[in-house]
Amino acid sequence: MRKWLNWIGLGLMAAAAASMIAADAMAGEPSRGWEPTAQKFYLQFSIFAPGDLTCDATGPGVRTKLSRGITGAPLLRITGNADQARILCSRPDGSRYTTDLNRTLRYNTSGAIRATVTFQPGQDTGSVLVQRDGENDRLVPTVYPRAFVKVQE
Structure with missing residues (x-):
């Protein structure tokens, strides 16, 4: 059978x-x-993120999808060559933010890397909490302070 x-x-x-x-x-x-997608990086924001924040990622072999959570905070899904993506977030007032954390992490095929930004309005930086799918019982989430920064013009 x-x-x-x-x-x-x-x-x-x-x-x-x-x-x-x-x-x-x-x-x-x-x-x-x-073509299998081995690298998945999801950038999401805490409940305190402004609702008018938009994000995008560019780079060779990078595919993105932007959606919004129930609070209105963006959720940026980056697949393909996530380790080569340039992430840029912006607000209507002209302020821009970026992170290069996706370029420093190690990827594997077992699941996505989920990065949650603790965005604090009025601050020039934010912390990022990183977790991997399927590894909640083996790995302690890692916090990267000042990994989400405001772009100075």
């Missing part, structure tokens, strides 16, 4: 790959293989 289920699974995977190639061919685009 198990062999039979394995063959069905392989057949479904082959059908999915063939449909992706056919869709690319019909769209006139070259076919791309499946």
Whole structure:
């Protein structure tokens, strides 16, 4: 029975790959293989973050998605080459903030790195609490003081 289920699974995977190639061919685009994303870095903010803060990350091979939590604070998901991303957050008043913590951490394929910024209005810096997915029972979260800084113009 198990062999039979394995063959069905392989057949479904082959059908999915063939449909992706056919869709690319019909769209006139070259076919791309499946690329796993080993590096995931999620930048989130504490409840005290201003609701008008927006963040983005740029860099080679970097993919981002910005969403908002229930408090309105941004949640920036960075995948791909997260260790090469340049993170920049801004507010409508023109103030900008950045962190390069994503460039110094070690990534693994077991899960994302979640960084929570303790943003304090009126301060030029903020602390960042770093946790890894699936390692809550083995690793103590690490706090990096002054890792989120205001960009001086």
